[in-house]
Amino acid sequence: MSKTAHQIYIGILVSIIVIVTAYLAINGYSYYSTALEERFYHPKHSWFKPSGLFGQGLGVFGTLMMLIGVSVYILHKRYNILGRHVRLKYLLEFHIFLCTLGPILILFHTAFKFGGIVSIAFWSMVAVVASGVIGRFIYIQIPRTIEGRALSLSEVQNMKTDIAQVLREDYQVAETDINLFVNYTTDKTLSLSSIKQVIKNNNLSKTDSKNLLKMLQGERSLSKKIARLETMKQYFKYWHVAHMPFALIMLVIVIIHIVVAFTFGYKWIF
Secondary structure, eight states: OOHHHHHHHHHHHHHHHHHHHHHHHHHTHHHHTSOGGGGGGSTTHHHHSTTSHHHHHHHHHHHHHHHHHHHHHHHHHHHOTTOTTSOHHHHHHHHHHHHHHHHHHHHHHTTTOOOHHHHHHHHHHHHHHHHHHHHHHHHHHSOBOTTOOBOOHHHHHHTOOOHHHHHHHTSOOOHHHHHHHHHHTTOTTSOHHHHHHHHHHTTOOHHHHHHHHHHHHHHHHHHHHHHHHHHHHHHHHHHHHHHHHHHHHHHHHHHHHHHHHHHTTOOTTO
């Protein structure tokens, strides 16, 4: 998937979440904003209530989205069930999409009324979503292959360029400036403006100046990734410890909720 196609893909997923949320909020505002004790008299109570055709449907689809999002991602990550053509990175983004939209649908399914064991499931779901956002942030900090496999420290270090050699052979940079350029890739105190001025002083062509600056910034970014790689991997392990229990609690309570609902005759359109 090209960069443009990927941006369109992400844009579509985000747009769906925003549009669906806006539709549900606008369409049901009069009901959801009504006091709980007065909702029974609302003209669309039988439609929007959690056991209503619309309300229960939101719960069904929201639950299915989360189950599909979690199960497909885990199975593909462990057993590659979708083959090599589906990259883990893009599947993770679809997993996040389903596990964001699903809880939103379930939120409206509850009609913003929480109580009993369902409240535990709801707040567990909130914790799962929140930790998922944190996990995504940590995930993208870890350098990976195109297929989505996390790179080891040695693999990332091997990606670094011999800056000094390139500067001498390809750009004929003054020897006195080479150390400054090399230091720029690891020293946070060196500013970009000072580097640009030194590049200008070496009388490089506009194209060479642009390419050199791009290379230096790429190496600087890679140095930052190397510095935080092991830390982020450790954080990611801790994140799993927090994320998985909430997900399991939510799953168990949702199953109990569904069994109880069917036991009491709430079968939606089935």
